[in-house]
Amino acid sequence: xxxxxxEGHGFSRAVNSKKVGLQPxxxxxxxxIINALFVFMLAAFIGFEVIRHVxxxxxxxxxxxxxxxxxxxxxxxxxxxxxxxxTFATLLGFIAIVAATSNVVGGFFITDRMLRMFKxxxxxxxxxxx
Amino acid sequence: MPxxxxxxxxxxxxxxxxxxxxxxxxxxxxxxxxxxxHGILAGEIGMVLAIAGTLLHHGIIDYKWIVIALVLGSxxxxxxxxxxMTAVPQRTALSHAFGALCVTLVGTAEFYLRSPNVPKFxxxxxxxxxxxxxxxxxxxxxxxxxxxxxxxxxxxxxKGQNFVNFLLFVVALGSAIYLVLHPEAxxxxxxxxxxxxxxxxxxxxxxxxxxxxxxxxLLNSYAGLSAAAMGFVLDSKLLIIAGALDGxxxxxxxxxxxxxxxxxxxxxxxxxxxxxxxxxxAGQEAKPVRSATAEEAAAILLAANKVVIVPGYGxxxxxxxxxxxxxxxxxxxxxxxxxxxxxxxxxxxxGHMNVLLAEADIPYDRLIEMDEINGDFPQxxxxxxxxxxxxxNPAARTDHSSPIFGMPILDVDKAHTVMVIKRSxxxxxxxxxxxxxxxDNTLMLFGDAKQFVGGIVRELGGGH
Numbered sequence: 366x367x368x369x370x371x372e373g374h375g376f377s378r379a380v381n382s383k384k385v386g387l388q389p390x391x392x393x394x395x396x397x398i399i400n401a402l403f404v405f406m407l408a409a410f411i412g413f414e415v416i417r418h419v420x421x422x423x424x425x426x427x428x429x430x431x432x433x434x435x436x437x438x439x440x441x442x443x444x445x446x447x448x449x450x451x452t453f454a455t456l457l458g459f460i461a462i463v464a465a466t467s468n469v470v471g472g473f474f475i476t477d478r479m480l481r482m483f484k485x486x487x488x489x490x491x492x493x494x495x
Numbered sequence: 496m497p498x499x500x501x502x503x504x505x506x507x508x509x510x511x512x513x514x515x516x517x518x519x520x521x522x523x524x525x526x527x528x529x530x531x532x533h534g535i536l537a538g539e540i541g542m543v544l545a546i547a548g549t550l551l552h553h554g555i556i557d558y559k560w561i562v563i564a565l566v567l568g569s570x571x572x573x574x575x576x577x578x579x580m581t582a583v584p585q586r587t588a589l590s591h592a593f594g595a596l597c598v599t600l601v602g603t604a605e606f607y608l609r610s611p612n613v614p615k616f617x618x619x620x621x622x623x624x625x626x627x628x629x630x631x632x633x634x635x636x637x638x639x640x641x642x643x644x645x646x647x648x649x650x651x652x653x654k655g656q657n658f659v660n661f662l663l664f665v666v667a668l669g670s671a672i673y674l675v676l677h678p679e680a681x682x683x684x685x686x687x688x689x690x691x692x693x694x695x696x697x698x699x700x701x702x703x704x705x706x707x708x709x710x711x712x713l714l715n716s717y718a719g720l721s722a723a724a725m726g727f728v729l730d731s732k733l734l735i736i737a738g739a740l741d742g743x744x745x746x747x748x749x750x751x752x753x754x755x756x757x758x759x760x761x762x763x764x765x766x767x768x769x770x771x772x773x774x775x776x777a778g779q780e781a782k783p784v785r786s787a788t789a790e791e792a793a794a795i796l797l798a799a800n801k802v803v804i805v806p807g808y809g810x811x812x813x814x815x816x817x818x819x820x821x822x823x824x825x826x827x828x829x830x831x832x833x834x835x836x837x838x839x840x841x842x843x844x845x846g847h848m849n850v851l852l853a854e855a856d857i858p859y860d861r862l863i864e865m866d867e868i869n870g871d872f873p874q875x876x877x878x879x880x881x882x883x884x885x886x887x888n889p890a891a892r893t894d895h896s897s898p899i900f901g902m903p904i905l906d907v908d909k910a911h912t913v914m915v916i917k918r919s920x921x922x923x924x925x926x927x928x929x930x931x932x933x934x935d936n937t938l939m940l941f942g943d944a945k946q947f948v949g950g951i952v953r954e955l956g957g958g959h
Contacts, residue, residue, distance in 0.1 A: 398616050401727050401735055408736040411519055412743030418526045421839060421864050424748060424846030425583060427525050428715055432590045434518050434538055435741040438722045439568075440549040441601045441729050446564065447555030454604035459564045461600040464593040466568020467575055469542055472590060474576025475583070477535050479850050482580075483528040486858035 426479045433472025439465035503551050510548030511733040517541030518737055522744070528859055545733060580854040581811050584707065584843040585642035591714045592635035598721045599628035603688060605728055611679040618678055620727040622671035622687055627721035629691030630698060635714050637699035642707060642843055650703040663694045704808075705885065707843045709752040716745025748845045755839035755865075757891075757902035784920070787938040789950030792914055795938075796826060797955065799876035799912075802833045803868065805905055806848050807841050809882020809917075813944035819881060820855035822948050825955040834861050836868045836878075836905050838886035869906050878910035882944050884917075888929045898927060913937040916947050 419427050442465060445458030517537045524534030546565075550558070578586045602624040606613070613621065640646035667690040670683040702710050723738025725731075787795075796802060804823070810816060826833050835857065841848045849862050872878065880887055883905075890897040891904045907913050908931055915932060917939060931937060940947055 397730055398727075401730065401732065404732045405723060405727075405735050405739050408739035409743050412522070412740040413747065415519065415522045415526075415740075416744045416747050419522070420527060421751075421837070421846060422528060422849045422859055422862060423525055423531060424751075425587075425844060425850045426531065426846070427522075427744065428587055428711070428748065428845060429583070429590070430521065430525060430535065430538060431715065431719070431741040431744045432587065432594060433542070434521065434737050435594050435719055435722050436597070437514075437518075437542065437545055437734060437737040438594065438597050438601065438725055440545055441725055441731065441734065442564075442597055443546070443549045443561050444552055444554060444729075445601055445604055446560050447550075447552065447557060449557050450608055454608055455560065457600040457604040459560055461597040461604075462561065462564035463568040463571065464600075465597040466565050467570075467572035468590045468593050468597075470569045470572025471575030471586075472572075473535060473539050473542070474573065475578070475586065477532065478576070479580070479583075479853070480528065480531045480535065482850070482853040482856075483531070483859045484853070484856065485528070485860050 422483070423480075426476045429472050429476045429479070433469055433476065436465040436468035436472065439469065503553055507548045507551055510544050511731070514541040514545040514548070515733050515736045517544070518740060522740060580850055581814065582643075583850060584711065584847060585639045587844060588635045588639035588642060588711055588714070591711070591718045592632050592639065594718045595628045595631035595635060595721060598718075598725050599625050599632055599688065601725060602628060602728065603684075606684050610681055610684075613678040615675050615678075617728060618675040619671070620724045622674060624721050624724035624728060625684075625688050626667050626671065626691045627717050627724065629688050630695035631714050631717040631721060633692045633695030634699045634710075635695075635718075637696055638702075638707065638710055638714060641699070641702075641704065648704040651700045656697070656701055660694065660697050663690050663697065666690050667694060704843065705840075706756070708840045708845050708847070709749055709756065709758070711844045712745050712748035712752050714745070716742050716749060719743070719745055752840055752845060755903060757899070782933045784932050784939050785937065786941055787914070789940070789947060790954050792938070792940055792947075793951045793954030795912060795914070796831065796877055796879070796951065797829060799831055801871075801875045802826060802831055802877045802879060803836050803872065803875045803907075803910065804833060805836045805838075805878060805880045805883050805887060805907055806852065807838075807881065807883025807886065808843060808847075809884075810944055811842060811847065811851055811882070813882060815881060815945040815948055816851045816855040818945050818948040818952065819852070820857050821952045822955070823857055823861075825952055829955070834863050834868065836865065836907075837862050838865050838883070838905055841883060841886055865903065865905055872906045872909040875910040877912045877914060878907040880907060880913065880915045880917075881948065882916065884929055885927060887915075887931055888927065890927070890930055894930075907931065908934055908936075911936065914940055916940045916942065916944050918943065 416427070439462055442458045442461035446455050446462060449455050518541050521534040521538035521541065524530040524537065575586060575590065602621055606621055637646065641648050667687055670687045670690070674680060674683045674687070699710065719738050719741025721738070723735050723742055726734030726738055804819065806819065810819065823833050835852060837848050839845065849859065852862060853859055885899055887905050887907045888899060889904065889908045891899045891902040894900060913931065913934065913936055915937060919941065920932070932939060
């Protein structure tokens with residue numbers, strides 16, 4: 366808004382509008398930080414409670430599953446590549462997508478393979494013969 | 496500007512909300528093998544939703560490279576999902592490295608896009624993201640290399656190791672703090688990244704194979720925390736939640752592992768995995784041991800009512816799990832009750848033994864945790880130890896001078912008869928002598944685990 370009163374001063378306008386753009390963003394960011402910290406705190410507690418109840422039988426599949434879920438970081442990389450703000454950023458983002466996607470695909474795949482192997486001796490449904 | 500995109504922005508946020516809920520459900524369903532596969536489905540749906548939602552992001556102008564990268568990543572992921580079960584520890588370490596790589600690269604790109612206009616809070620979390628991401632990347636690569644035996648499994652130590660590590664950590668942290676206060680000093684950013692990468696290597700170098708379960712869990716936790724930090728940078732609650740879940744999961748597993756090895760929690764948190772010093776002097780003099788053949792072992796097993804098998808990393812190395820399953824079948828057929836005692840740190844990662852035995856089709860209700868089965872050993876006729884050593888060492892209970900004193904162990908020495916399948920009398924990985932082998936009720940079965948178990952199975956008349 367500041368910039369509007371300074372029509373004609375191309376350069377200073379650009380600089381000022383940048384400042385104006387940042388101003389509300391910054392105050393918004395203050396509350397965003399707090400929100401984010403609350404989300405983190407709650408998620409950490411949920412994580413502790415949920416994972417405490419995971420049977421030690423399944424600790425290996427648990428680790429490969431959390432690893433696959435953690436690869437959700439791919440969303441950050443996707444935006445980075447899609448926005449194409451600089452070649453450098455796009456290149457790093459590209460490698461990041463490849464790395465994270467391989468975790469998503471490989472992680473879910475191997476977790477499922479492991480879990481299919483866990484069978485009980487108590488009669489359940491008939492098992493497939495190999 | 497905001498009103499124009501508010502619609503799709505809200506839609507994306509709601510998709511992320513649903514995905515977060517699915518991720519939590521996914522982990523909740525992992526609590527039991529009966530529901531665990533629903534958990535995978537929930538996780539997969541959440542992941543697909545989140546990626547699809549992200550593609551709606553208004554800032555995306557070019558889809559070509561995204562699609563190529565997604566396809567390429569899937570192409571790498573499929574073979575990584577098909578590795579053998581014995582290779583799961585190194586695969587897991589490798590995927591921690593990939594996850595950390597992604598986070599570090601995105602963090603680096605974000606820094607150079609935003610610099611020098613990086614607010615203090617953002618610069619702090621960004622530094623945390625790349626420090627944790629960088630050290631997890633190289634640390635996990637080192638761990639994977641050790642597990643794959645590309646790198647020597649023995650711990651590599653040198654004088655002043657802790658000091659060098661501490662110094663590197665201080666340099667990384669100091670540069671980060673300076674950068675927070677002076678965001679225009681761009682040169683410090685590559686220093687932070689570089690030092691973190693070196694720090695990761697040096698952190699894992701002194702760690703031996705037997706400590707891997709703790710290290711992998713810890714790296715898992717670091718990978719999660721770095722992703723959460725990335726969530727703070729990008730203001731993405733979905734990422735914060737996924738990172739926090741992964742971070743707490745890794746932390747819980749490291750706590751369980753460290754307790755099972757009698758290491759303090761702070762010891763684990765700061766990665767000070769002091770390798771237990773081998774008490775080399777002891778046990779070298781020839782003490783008498785009693786040994787037995789496969790035929791004798793089979794006869795003793797047949798006469799038993801209750802047998803507990805204790806598997807260890809040696810079983811994985813010898814790939815003996817399928818022979819063990821034949822032994823389980825043969826004994827069960829003859830009416831012998833067979834159960835498996837699983838120590839939390841048996842193997843090279845949390846739950847390693849369970850996965851190997853499940854792969855060999857041994858029902859999971861036969862796999863019993865340490866705390867549950869320890870009380871049963873006095874009523875057990877035969878405890879058969881296959882490739883496990885330190886986790887059965889009674890010195891941990893009795894010998895104050897033993898480096899593993901205080902570590903919770905499986906009380907196999909309380910069984911009526913103990914049989915130990917072992918290649919030779921060489922001490923185990925940690926170089927600690929095991930008094931179990933010299934007990935009056937212990938029989939040593941010398942040989943390769945796979946061949947010896949196969950021999951017992953033949954004697955029992957099974958496994959044609």
